Amino acid sequence: MKKFKFLSLVMILIILLTAGCSKISNEDAQNTSFENLSEEKIKFVTSFYPIYIMMLNITDGASGVEVVNMSETHTGCLHDFQIQPEDLKNIETSTAFIINGAGMEPFVEKILQENPNIKIVDSSKGIELILSDGHENHSHEEEEEEDHHHEYNPHIWVSISNYIQQIENITDEIINLDPNNADIYELNCNTYIKNLEQLSSQMHEKIDNLPNKNIVTFHEAFPYFAKEFSLNVVGVINQNPHSKPSAKEIADTINKIKQNNVKALFVEPQYLDNLAENIASETNSQIFVLDPAVTGDKSKDCYINTMRKNMQTLVEALSHS
Ligand SMILES: [Zn+2]
Structure with missing residues (x-):
């Protein structure tokens, strides 16, 4: 908690400093603020591998940015994942925790209850979800009793068009969190999406x-x-x-x-x-x-x-x- 207060104080200071440096060009101002801030990096923590790969692409070449994958030692989806104290520490000290959403990270609600200051970026926003198999025939009451997160299939990134949507969602949000790198995020996002669209049309052609x-x-x-x-x-x-x-x-x-x-x-x-x-x-x-x-x-x-x-x-x- 203290860390967050300190961080926001630092952020306010940067805003004041850069606002005061009107004679310095934008680029110089960015460099200066990052030099002063070398110990307070932007840190994005991703929940698991596919989101980590998205972030590697979006943040490529961005200065002062660190991307950490939370479930580094965990293989595959997060279905049987148990969050560890070091994961929590990573998340709590991050600029934002970037998640798949759609129920892949059911532990997020509990984390937020305990620490409402954590910024969550949910990459599944706007994606049309498919019900999990075995849930279609459940009555409404039965569904109410279950954990709501499990009614949808969380494997959204396996569709290329969903994957593209997730990249767009993440980019939109991290531009607001780290405006200094907005240009590079946007450029990376566009380049990556172009490559993915090419892949998609090639796959449609073949499949x-x-x-x-x-x-x-x-x-x-x-x-x-x-x-x-x-x-x-x-x-x-x-x-x-x-x-x-x-x-x-x-x-x-x-x-x-x-x-x-x-x-x-x-x-x-x-x-x-x-x-x-x-x-x-x-x-x-x-x-x-x-x-x-x-x-x-x-x-x-x-x-x-x-x-x-x-x-x-x-x-x-x-x-x-
Ligand atoms: Zn899975």
Whole structure:
């Protein structure tokens, strides 16, 4: 709390200082303020990998900015993530905590209750959410009883158009939080989006007309991706990432695969196990790896590279009806 008061005091000082330096050009003023502030950097903390990669791109070359990924040692989605004291410390000392939203970070409400000064940037704003499987048939009362966050599927970034929307949402907000770097954020945002749009149209070209678009995936990471490329997810092998599917669920999946002439099972590099192999041999289908881009080499281009690989996999898997 003290840190925040101190930070806002510093911010006010900067505003006063830069406002007083009207003879110095804008650029000089920026440099001066950052030199004085070398110990009080702008720090953005991201909740998990895809958001971290977005931020690497948006903030590339921005001066005095640090991007820290909270769940650094945690692999994959945040479904079974337990927030640690050092994560909280990171968030509390940040300029903003940048999250996926859509229920991927259910712990955020509690953090805000304990520390309402934390600035949260929710990248999911305005994105049309898809209900989680298994929630469609619930009565209204049943839904009320459940944690509201879990009714929607949180894997929004796996759709390229959602990913672009998330980048725009984040850029809009961090420009207000760090106006000194506004120009570079905007430039980076535009460049990255241009590359993503190019990727998207290339993917549509390759995927839209594939003859067999029925697929089965491992966990519920692909509904947004499937919607974007008109793929039909006829089954999900492991609906709940917290537990193994029951014998009945496995039997249901096998039936769906047979009924829908599914030739390709898609597993994820983050969740490999032999269940998919058993199902594949039982149904004469083949296993391919589709990557929801939640892990990687932490390079700026890894989302684009992962999606390009997914495109090649889909072409290979679905070219024969
Ligand atoms: Zn997930």
